[in-house]
C-alpha cells in the first residue's frame with residue numbers, strides 16, 4: 001500500500017529506546033565481500049531495505065547463494081567468477097551497490113548491464129569508469145557519458161601502473177576499487193596501487209571499507225594522507241565465517257537529534273563508542289548544540305533541551321565533509337538554534353538522492369525558515385515562534401529528507417510529510433519508531 005502523505009501532530013517531548021536497523025554501508029560491503037570470497041559467510045544484523053534488496057537480488061541473478069536463515073541473518077556461499085557470467089542488474093538508487101558492483105564485475109569478467117531508477121542515471125560514475133578503464137576494464141555508457149546505465153564486458157587487465165582515481169565527487173569510487181582490487185591482483189599476480197587524485201571527500205567511509213576488507217583477511221597499506229593504497233598480490237579474501245553488521249549510524253542521527261530537541265532521554269542501541277562508522281561523530285555535533293550524550297560500547301543515551309518550551313540549541317558554523325549524511329539532520333534542527341547555523345563543504349549533497357542543498361532550502365523555507373545557500377554550503381536561520389508554518393513537505397524520493405524533516409514538529413504546528421514511504425531506501429519502519437518516541 002502506498003501512503004501518499006503522513007501528517008505529524010505538533011509534539012513537545014520525546015523519550016524511549018530505539019533498536020537501530022543495520023548499517024546500509026556495512027551491509028552492502030559485507031554482502032559483496034561475502035559473495036566474492038570463497039566459502040560460506042554468515043552475516044547477522046543485515047539491513048532489510050531497498051538498498052540491500054537490490055544488492056541481494058543482483059547477487060542472486062549472478063548465481064550467488066544468499067539464503068535468509070533468520071530475520072536479519074543471511075548465509076552466503078561465495079566465490080569468483082560468478083556463474084552465470086551474464087546478467088542485467090537493476091540497482092534502484094543504491095550508490096553503494098552500483099559503484100561497488102561496477103568495479104567488481106568489471107575486473108572479474110563476464111557481460112553485465114547495470115541500471116537504476118532515473119535519478120541513479122543522473123548520479124556520476126565517470127571517475128570510477130575512467131579508473132577501471134585504465135586497468136583494462138571494458139565499460140560502455142548506455143545513456144549519457146559519465147553516468148549509468150553501463151555495459152560491462154570482460155577486461156584485458158593491466159595493473160602494472162598505479163590506478164588513479166578522483167576522490168572529490170564520491171568516496172564510493174575509491175571504496176569500489178579497493179574492494180575489487182584482490183580480484184585483479186590474484187589474476188595478474190601483481191600488486192595493485194591506487195592513487196587518489198586531488199581531495200578525498202567523505203573519508204570515514206574509506207575507513208569502513210578498510211575495516212571490512214581486514215575482517216575478510218585483506219590488509220591494505222596506505223600512506224598517512226590516504227592518497228596511496230597498495231593491495232598486495234598475495235591478498236586473498238578469507239571468510240570471517242560470521243560477521244555482525246552494527247546499527248546504522250546515519251539512522252542514529254535522527255534519534256540523537258530528537259533527544260537533543262525534545263528532552264529525552266533517548267537510548268539508541270546498535271552503535272556507540274566502538275562504531276566504525278564516521279557518522280557516529282554526529283553525537284559530538286549534538287553535544288556542541290547543547291545535548292548530553294553518554295557513550296556505551298554499542299549504545300548512546302541522549303538528553304537535551306525542550307525546544308517546544310522555548311529553549312534554544314547553540315548555533316554552529318561547521319565543516320561537514322566527513323559526515324555528509326548525518327549533516328542533513330543538523331541542517332533540519334538548525335531551525336531551533338539561537339542564531340544562524342552554517343554547514344560548509346557539502347558539495348556532494350548535490351549529487352545524492354536529489355540535490356539536497358536545493359531540497360533542504362526549499363522545504364525549510366516552506367515551514368518558515370530563512371535559508372541561504374551556495375555551491376557547497378547552506379545557512380539556516382532559526383524560526384521565530386510567530387513565523388512557524390504548517391507545510392506539505394516534499395521529500396524528492398530522498399529518505400533523508402523525509403526522516404530529518406519529521407523533526408520539524410516541535411514548532412507548535414502540524415507538518416505533513418509527502419511520500420513518506422521513500423524511507424524504505426534505508427529505514428522502512430522509521431515512522432513507526434518515531435511515533436513511539438514522540439508525544
Ligand SMILES: O=C(O)C1=C[C@@H](OP(=O)(O)O)[C@@H](O)[C@H](O)C1
Nearest residue numbers: 025096170171172202205325348
Ligand atoms: O561508502 C558509503 O557507504 C557511503 C559513502 C557516502 O557517499 P559519498 O562518498 O558519495 O559522499 C555516503 O553519503 C553514502 O550514503 C554511503
Ligand SMILES: C=C(OP(=O)(O)O)C(=O)O
Nearest residue numbers: 093094095096325352353
Ligand atoms: C547518499 C546516500 O546513499 P547512496 O548509498 O545511494 O549514495 C544516502 O544514503 O544518504
